[in-house]
Amino acid sequence: MLEVEGLKAWYGAAQVLFEPSFHVGHGEVVALMGRNGAGKSTTLKALMALIPQRSGRVRFLDEDISDLKPFQIARRGLGFVPEDRRIFSDLTVAENLDIGRQPVRHLDGRPAPSWTMEKLFTIFPNLRDMPDRRGAHMSGGEQQMLTVARTLMGNPLLVLLDEPSEGVAPVIVEQMANAIVELKKEGLSVLLSEQNIHFAELVCDRAYVLEKGQLQWHGRMADLATDVAVQRRLLSV
Template sequence: MNPSPNTLLQTQGLNAWYGAAQILFDVSLHVGRGEVVALMGRNGAGKSTTLKAIMGLMPKRSGAVRFLNHDISHAEPYQVARLGLGFVPEDRRVFSELTVLENLSVGRQAPRHFPDGTPAPYWTHEKLFKLFPNLGEMQDRAGGRMSGGEQQMLTVARTLMGNPLLVLLDEPSEGVAPVIVEQMADMILALKAEGVSILLSEQNLHFAQWVSDRAYVLEKGQIRHEAAMAALVEDDEIRRNYLSV
């Protein structure tokens, strides 16, 4: 599938290393405006590394990464974030001594516009508390006193305070209660409805099917398959060979 004029993010021949060990091999993908794209694969396939490489968090990488027609192949993470690319890490990284409100305030950035001039969604505390009612009930609670699922919601909400045009979302359903998984799915669909794009890494096929338009399947740091999510779900051979489901 070729990128469209509405493409916000594109990688071409992306490679990444941890020390001398190469983890990604010529990863090429694209994400369009208002699109949810899943990176699928077994544990260790390179899903999280792909997100980190896009965000500039890998110490060594090569290949091309473009966001909003900006070449971010050699940009620092803070420069990427200022352009409107949000990142929700798997390990959450909330500020444990800060309250929910203080964590959210740390992530605040100015309003943004899409390339065609359309205003992007503008996130406030009040709007986020409607999206995540649990957070609204614990505004003064320290991040370190929250459950893993609550911290996951807080990390997503803090990222949204940056008013991103596209969010890199790492393993949103892993290790959290089913009720939190459902809220995460609702959140992704709500973002999509407002035109925000999401590239998520995910092992849970049911969750990915719930929210995603397309999928790339990774194995050993290489893209082995690309398809519409509905087609992937129906492809028993790909599921068996690369997803173990």
């Protein structure tokens, strides 16, 4: 459903992505792993066209989206959940969710997974009690949940999740893992950028490993989880 070929990206004069190619299939949860600075977040941002200087071919649902703007990409059904919980802290929970709202999509003629606030509250129960709370007054874990829920309001077909386990309590990381498993059950595809291999192991089918902006390994998540040599070399475990 998502096919990426030869992605390149630059920050100023510095090139950070050196043509990784990868794909995500229907209903798959795929991990994009690597050390800090390996290019994981950059890859997700480049897919969303949030990095001005980039090149390469990105196809989503057999359409070339390489030259589209971020909002057009989002409207095609690619949802993006940023790192560091970028919620709108002046807005309430309900308002945050409203910003993410988009029409229900269809995939192959059938309605794709779609979300209402009520349905989201079953996956993220702690958000149910605080629709009128401002983002600024939520705990980090609650904010993390809201970021994911907000993107789901756009009824995406594929979600790009940027390091959802970073900097949150272990108990929240577990809740996040459960949420991702739920999404998979709903039929959503997920591309997950992650450093925590234990977390990735819980939710992912396949994995790609980046190092210095290049693709160094790819295969089944289960294989990566047992391949200590690769973990040591590429993930500094």
